[in-house]
Amino acid sequence: MTPTFRQRATDALADKALRSNFRGAMDFLREKRASVFTDERELAELRALGHQIRANVLSRLPSLLEQLEAQCQKNGIQVHWAETPNEACEIIYQIMHRRNAKLAVKGKSMVSEEVGLNHYLETRGIECIESDMGEYIVQLAEETPSHIIMPAIHKSKEQIARLFEEKIDGVGYTNNVDELIGVGRTILRDKFFKADVGISGVNFAVAETGTLCLVENEGNGRMCTTIPPVHIAITGIEKVVEKISDIPPLLSLLTRSATGQRITTYFNMISSPRKKGERDGPEEVHLVLLDNGRSRIYQDTHLQETLRCIRCGACMNHCPVYSRIGGHAYGTVYPGPIGQVVMPQIEGLEKHGEMTEGCSLNGACGEVCPVEIPLADLIRTLRQKKSAAAIPPDNRAGIGSHRKKTEAIAWMFWKWVHRAPAIYLMVTFAISRLRLLMPRSFGAWTRYHSAPKPAPQTLHELMRHRKQATSKEDQL
Amino acid sequence: MSSARENILQRLRGASKNIKPAPIPNMQLPAMSMADRLTQLTNAMQLAHTQIIDTTESEWPAALLLLASEQKLKHWLISSASASAQKFADNAGLCQQPLTLTRYNKSFALLKETVFHQIDASLTDTAGAIADTGTLLLLPSVAEPRAMSLVPPVHVALLRTSTLVSNFNELIVQQGWPDNAMPTNALLISGPSKTADIQQTLAYGAHGPKALIVLLIHDHKELDRNH
Known part of the structure; x- marks a missing residue:
């Protein structure tokens, strides 16, 4: 039997090394964020703006998705729709199968984690290499990300040094970070060179222009979307935005909230595959739009606020529970406050209702959220639902499943x-x-x-x- | 899979009637004077480890040759057709060390080996820049494909001060998006490739260029200078 949230949290609290790794990381990320939001009034205005832009997207979600699809197709990007994780994986597998692809490189994509893509492709004989340094470390350790922005945040450089020494041929122990990154660079460059397909997530998909936007620092996102002959992007249906002019405030909120950067090294706007005469870039670009419960979340006007999320991770960085138990204790793809709201809604309260209890309702998450999602309110609503008396006939949400x-x-x-x-x-x-x-x-x-x-x-x-x-x- | 599309859209349409769009607040960002733009650009770029070399339209080739010999950058990847590439090629013979110039004039498949394993540095133009965040705008094209600013270990970019705007909003206006169609790939680049994925320790040269060097050509009008 898999351990419960409570058991995992108890174990994590007893793990001194883990506690220290998270403490250091959380302090770092909080300070970084605070250092770029020094003007309180500007921050308040910007958050209100971000909230409104995302809320307006939700108010027109079905028509914006159709507009996005039409624009992408006009630009030569092929659009696919998937209701379930399995459908998404199968769509991606079929694209690769048709191209006889054996090796895929992947840029950081939490949605691909959500659908379990690596495992799906692996069982069908396709190697899928994570190329974000943090994700590469996590994949090498056969673990899962413990943070949505910094996947290997639970590991110290000494632990990573030992991992590299153990798992990579010809690499000795070094805890020099530049050398460790150098090792990753060399290995992954070879993979970019050889890969048949590049897979990425999407931070914003612009309906008006059919543009896929990717935010990153390392350049692996650009590698995955530029070097291999096929690029497959996968994202949740809520990631659409209406206009290109909506992007500057959202980008500023995202990078400042996530890592305390005024902008990331790369902001990559992809609007089409390689055009006739162009000399590089993928010949095919595919966009997979995943539902996986999002349209169900959309039905409830209160819980719908969940879908405003732009996945910056600030809520977990400021959560007193997450910063003590770490990401793995939640046992889910998305950890921390946003995970406590998303996971029970996607996979049901029966499975994930317990994690809503790992919250003191202090509200720090909602206070830092760049799009003003009332996370504590949503967590409380889900707590009520999991213990509710009235159980609806079609109860996929698991309402009342934790009633004692x-x-x-x-x-x-x-x-x-x-x-x-x-x-x-x-x-x-x-x-x-x-x-x-x-x-x-x-x-x-x-x-x-x-x-x-x-x-x-x-x-x-x-x-x-x-x-x-x-x-x-x-x-x- | 069209049934998936219909099912998703049907579920969304059923619920979306209940939500009304609200007006979006207008947030005006102040436009900066040219002097402020230059100061802000320089500060932001230095913070991100972007090197800046101040120069002029007539002097940049010499500055580039000096850079090439100082940093021992021998093999360059340059545009197949741009005026800047031609100017570099015309002057390359004057460099203290012999330079090899490879023009990106065939498809990536044919150049891949060279681009990945032999090039020391690339030279590209830029389409503009954002002062606020120290960001270059690159619009890769037939003459100047995408890999040029991505694969070589050193990327040198020519930036003309006359194209400098205050913020991202102004850049969108400058480019005329969305009325002008979005290019295949538009890139905002704000420094050399980097990562802090190992214990929050910043390391440069994760997957892209280890160094980004901007040759800042001061070509804006005097009127702006006195602004």
């Missing part, structure tokens, strides 16, 4: 007491008088807290006494 009888009875009692003043007074009076009978242990709560001790008198009694005392003073 004792919890439900406790709340029923609480509600009953608080709705009737007479009963409330009676119960609180009884508790204050029977306070010595209070148990000293309350399971998990008293493991880290002292047991609550009721006061000898109820608040109502205390207030009555005070009122009497002051009125006596007034008389004197």
